[in-house]
Amino acid sequence: MGRVVLGMLGLGTVGTGVVKLLGQQRHLQLKKVAVRDKLKQRDIVLPCAVTDDPLQVIDDPEIEVLIEVMGGEKPALDHMLRAIEQRKHIVTANKEVLAKHGPELFELARRKGVAIFFEASVAGGIPLISTIQKGLEANKISSVAGILNGTTNFILSSMEERGESFARALEVAQSLGFAEADPTADVEGFDVAYKLSILSALAYGRFARPESIFRQGIRDISAEDMASAREFGYRIKLVGCTAGGEDSLSVRVHPTLVPLAHPLAAVSGSNNGILVTGHAVGEIVMVGPGAGQMPTASAVVGDIINLASALQLPDFASYFQAAIQPEWACVLPPGMWRCPFYLHLKVSDSPGVIGQIGTIFGLRRISIQSIVQRGSRQGGADIVILTHAAVSSDMDGALSELSKCAFMQGLASCIRIWQEPDKTSADR
Numbered sequence: 001m002g003r004v005v006l007g008m009l010g011l012g013t014v015g016t017g018v019v020k021l022l023g024q025q026r027h028l029q030l031k032k033v034a035v036r037d038k039l040k041q042r043d044i045v046l047p048c049a050v051t052d053d054p055l056q057v058i059d060d061p062e063i064e065v066l067i068e069v070m071g072g073e074k075p076a077l078d079h080m081l082r083a084i085e086q087r088k089h090i091v092t093a094n095k096e097v098l099a100k101h102g103p104e105l106f107e108l109a110r111r112k113g114v115a116i117f118f119e120a121s122v123a124g125g126i127p128l129i130s131t132i133q134k135g136l137e138a139n140k141i142s143s144v145a146g147i148l149n150g151t152t153n154f155i156l157s158s159m160e161e162r163g164e165s166f167a168r169a170l171e172v173a174q175s176l177g178f179a180e181a182d183p184t185a186d187v188e189g190f191d192v193a194y195k196l197s198i199l200s201a202l203a204y205g206r207f208a209r210p211e212s213i214f215r216q217g218i219r220d221i222s223a224e225d226m227a228s229a230r231e232f233g234y235r236i237k238l239v240g241c242t243a244g245g246e247d248s249l250s251v252r253v254h255p256t257l258v259p260l261a262h263p264l265a266a267v268s269g270s271n272n273g274i275l276v277t278g279h280a281v282g283e284i285v286m287v288g289p290g291a292g293q294m295p296t297a298s299a300v301v302g303d304i305i306n307l308a309s310a311l312q313l314p315d316f317a318s319y320f321q322a323a324i325q326p327e328w329a330c331v332l333p334p335g336m337w338r339c340p341f342y343l344h345l346k347v348s349d350s351p352g353v354i355g356q357i358g359t360i361f362g363l364r365r366i367s368i369q370s371i372v373q374r375g376s377r378q379g380g381a382d383i384v385i386l387t388h389a390a391v392s393s394d395m396d397g398a399l400s401e402l403s404k405c406a407f408m409q410g411l412a413s414c415i416r417i418w419q420e421p422d423k424t425s426a427d428r
Contacts, residue, residue: 004308007057008033009079010070014093014120016044017297018069023047025301028308032057034070058083065307067300068092077101084108084116089317091303093120093296099197102207107326115320117303122195123148123272125295126288127302132202132276133322139278141203143243143421148195148253150270150290151186152218152238154178157268160226160235166219178270188217192240192253200242200249202322206329208242208251214334216254225344225413228384229257232370234342235265236415243421248330250337250421257342257417263287264418277421335393340369340417342386345402346409349381353407357383360405364398366390380409389419 004027008015011033022030033046034054051057058066058079066083068090070076077097080090084105092098098105098121109116119129132141147153151173158169170187173179185191193213200208218238229236234257242251258265263285267273272290277283289295310316347353354371361368367388374382387395395414402408 003027003029004064004304004311005062006030006065006067006304007060007063008067008069009054009057009076010068011035011042011046011050012069012071013293014296014300015067015069016042017293018067018300019044019046021294021297021301022304025305028304031063032060054079055082058086058088063088064311065089065091065304067304068094069300070094071096073097073100077105080105081108084112084114087112087114089114089307090116091300091307092116092118093300094118095121095191095194095198099194099207099210102198102201102324103326103328106201106322106324109317110321113315113317115307115317116322117307117320118198119303120296120299122198123274123286124150124288124290124292125298126272126274126286126290127299128274128276128286129198129202131284131286132199136276136278136281139280142277142279143241144199144203144274144276145239145241145243145421146274147237147264147267147272148192148240148274148290149186149189149238150272150292151179151183151191153267153272154270155187156218156221156226156236156238159221159223160230163223163227165223166221187219189215189238189240189253192238196240196242196251196253200251200329201324203242204244204249204329205323206249206325206327208249208329208331212251212328212331214252214254218255220413221255221415222413225342225415228344229342229415230260232257232342232386233260234258234417235260237264237267239264239418241421244332248332250332251329252334252337255415257415259418262418335391335396337392338389339392339419340387340389341395342413342415342417343384343411344413345383345385346412347381347383348379348407348409349376350407353381354383356405356407357385357402360398360401361387364390364394364401366394366398382412386417 034057155169239256240253273287370386
């Protein structure tokens with residue numbers, strides 16, 4: 001195998017891990033790295049030239065493969081497009097750029113005869129992308145669902161195990177390096193939405209626009225919700241899912257009550273857990289580190305090794321190019337989903353409240369599985385309800401009617417309960 005010349009943009013946590021692993025690969029030569037600050041002290045000795053001008057890396061005619069680990073949407077997108085125009089192959093961990101601009105990037109790569117490798121963009125060290133793209137090629141994928149963000153899983157696990165509030169669990173996650181100083185992308189579900197866009201492209205051939213993906217974060221999850229879920233035999237997880245087919249997809253990320261016996265309920269700490277369902281293989285489960293320096297760097301370097309070993313083959317790029325269409329996927333509106341619900345209502349402690357709730361739900365074709373009053377507090381009471389599967393638009397209507405009732409003091413929580421992804425479409 002001939003020597004393959006590489007260039008890299010970014011030398012943060014992941015980039016440093018990539019340099020460490022590349023040192024073990026004699027046939028891979030890292031020629032140049034572009035960084036923001038050349039004078040910054042680093043805990044690694046670089047075996048190559050360092051520049052603060054990305055174009056010195058991108059425009060170098062000897063560099064065959066561009067490794068993009070700088071992150072962010074801009075200027076990373078512009079750098080990748082310029083590199084593809086020059087017929088350089090791309091290895092990236094940038095889920096935001098892929099989710100927002102995937103159709104444009106992959107269409108240009110096809111025209112230029114180059115490949116984009118992106119194993120590190122979803123689930124870190126878990127070989128999820130290659131499994132769907134190549135390992136399950138004989139399958140028609142019906143759904144990909146799971147825990148796709150280690151930060152939120154760490155927070156929710158801490159809340160359950162130690163009875164902590166969201167704010168306290170987040171503080172601990174930040175002190176341990178599991179959460180960023182600004183955790184918005186993680187706790188509000190943006191990170192998972194980007195990953196679901198990419199998974200939709202792999203499983204169904206089209207990216208889902210991130211803004212069309214239903215997104216609900218975990219900030220409003222309380223310690224009381226965690227305890228109630230456990231009492232009813234569930235554990236709360238932030239679950240992302242893409243399911244459907246060629247015509248339309250159901251793509252969403254939101255907190256979910258997962259049965260304790262379900263594989264996802266056992267995924268703890270900062271781990272990820274993903275279920276992929278194919279018509280031939282059935283359901284497969286993958287669990288492992290979804291982030292971190294070395295797991296993510298492992299995915300990046302694994303892509304580089306796969307790419308390098310095929311570079312000498314004629315027209316190899318077409319084999320590695322994902323079968324992704326330039327059009328965006330059609331995403332079903334959330335009102336069409338069907339699933340059970342967990343509700344925590346704050347109401348006045350007065351006669352007839354439960355009966356009125358039952359009437360409103362009945363008129364909306366919502367069947368109550370369990371309803372429990374948590375006792376009285378000064379000025380009111382807490383009612384916890386578990387429903388059977390209901391159409392989301394019906395639940396929205398029922399909650400709207402409840403909000404107008406004199407006895408209602410507030411909706412503390414409305415959380416969906418796990419439903420097999422192929423059963424979530426409303427069948428009216």
